[in-house]
Amino acid sequence: MPSFSLLRDRERLQPESDPYGRQVVIGHGAFIELLVMALAQQGVLASVQLWPQGELASEPRHWQHVPVARLRLSGGGAPDPLFAQVLRRRTPKQRFDIGRPVSADMLQGLTAVAPTGGAVQSGGTVDMARVRVLRKLCAAAARVEMATPGTALENLRLLRVGPQEILEHRDGFSINDPALRIAIALGQFDRSVPAAEDSPPFRQACQMFEDQANTAMGFVWLSTRGNSRTDQIAAGRAFVRQQLRATDLGVGMHPMSQPLEEFAEMAPHHAAAHDLLLGTAPPRDARSPTVQMMCRLGHPMAPVPAAPRRALGDFVMA
Numbered sequence: 231m232p233s234f235s236l237l238r239d240r241e242r243l244q245p246e247s248d249p250y251g252r253q254v255v256i257g258h259g260a261f262i263e264l265l266v267m268a269l270a271q272q273g274v275l276a277s278v279q280l281w282p283q284g285e286l287a288s289e290p291r292h293w294q295h296v297p298v299a300r301l302r303l304s305g306g307g308a309p310d311p312l313f314a315q316v317l318r319r320r321t322p323k324q325r326f327d328i329g330r331p332v333s334a335d336m337l338q339g340l341t342a343v344a345p346t347g348g349a350v351q352s353g354g355t356v357d358m359a360r361v362r363v364l365r366k367l368c369a370a371a372a373r374v375e376m377a378t379p380g381t382a383l384e385n386l387r388l389l390r391v392g393p394q395e396i397l398e399h400r401d402g403f404s405i406n407d408p409a410l411r412i413a414i415a416l417g418q419f420d421r422s423v424p425a426a427e428d429s430p431p432f433r434q435a436c437q438m439f440e441d442q443a444n445t446a447m448g449f450v451w452l453s454t455r456g457n458s459r460t461d462q463i464a465a466g467r468a469f470v471r472q473q474l475r476a477t478d479l480g481v482g483m484h485p486m487s488q489p490l491e492e493f494a495e496m497a498p499h500h501a502a503a504h505d506l507l508l509g510t511a512p513p514r515d516a517r518s519p520t521v522q523m524m525c526r527l528g529h530p531m532a533p534v535p536a537a538p539r540r541a542l543g544d545f546v547m548a
């Protein structure tokens with residue numbers, strides 16, 4: 231029976247904003263789900279064995295180079311109706327239309343992706359009183375990420391400004407802001423030190439996060455009863471299905487992950503997120519209930535550009 235392994239990329243970690251590698255494991259879950267769907271579309275059934283050589287340790291610096299999953303292929307995969315959305319899926323980063331509410335029916339369509347009693351639970355709100363509280367939380371948490379030297383520098387390292395940098399790297403955070411491009415051309419934007427809180431780049435980045443947060447017309451979140459690596463994979467699989475469902479329903483869904491980040495300076499917002507979304511204390515260990523993803527909902531006012539992709543040959547080994 232043909233099979234292949236999914237290995238993680240040792241260079242793509244964000245130890246400051248993702249100190250336990252939780253978010254990077256969620257990303258692998260999303261990838262696995264898309265892969266299983268794509269194979270099923272070709273009539274191939276993939277059975278996924280997670281951690282064939284053992285789970286990843288709790289801290290990325292102790293991670294061995296072992297597979298995340300082994301996929302064994304056989305005939306008989308049944309096409310998934312959501313597959314039709316795969317190439318249409320986009321992650322909207324711009325302001326949403328504050329004149330267009332997200333309906334309770336739409337929200338229900340999204341939360342239904344995670345059935346009650348399954349490994350992943352989904353909650354959400356389009357109640358504007360609650361949405362306003364979560365908007366504030368997201369904006370405040372983004373500010374902490376920018377004002378904390380470690381996470382600020384990590385973000386600067388992953389910042390891709392203008393078409394040349396974006397096409398060269400095809401990853402990270404893409405920005406095509408003309409003022410920033412001019413500042414770079416003039417040698418006035420130093421990426422080796424965090425931007426001062428009163429500087430134009432800091433204020434601009436703050437504005438971008440505030441625009442995202444303050445135009446949220448709803449929120450949807452995914453949680454798991456524990457926080458094991460397997461829970462994180464399950465959350466990633468559910469997340470991408472939820473975003474595909476959002477694509478089908480015609481609503482924008484954009485992760486706002488800062489309040490869920492585990493670095494020390496974020497602790498008050500991390501605690502607030504768990505209190506507001508689950509009514510629990512923040513997770514302490516792999517057995518604690520954990521909010522894995524939190525996304526804003528709304529209608530983008532312009533077509534959402536596709537994020538850049540790296541060439542397939544860059545990450546497939548025969």
Ligand SMILES: Cc1cc2nc3c(=O)[nH]c(=O)nc-3n(C[C@H](O)[C@H](O)[C@H](O)COP(=O)(O)O)c2cc1C
Pocket residue numbers: 252253254256257260319320321323484485486487488536537
């Ligand atoms: C666990 C996780 C957390 C993420 N958090 C954010 C976030 O807070 N803000 C953001 O703009 N993108 C975030 N992203 C990235 C987007 O979801 C998206 O994958 C990326 O912008 C590329 O776009 P695409 O998936 O539509 O191609 C996150 C992704 C994952 C897997």
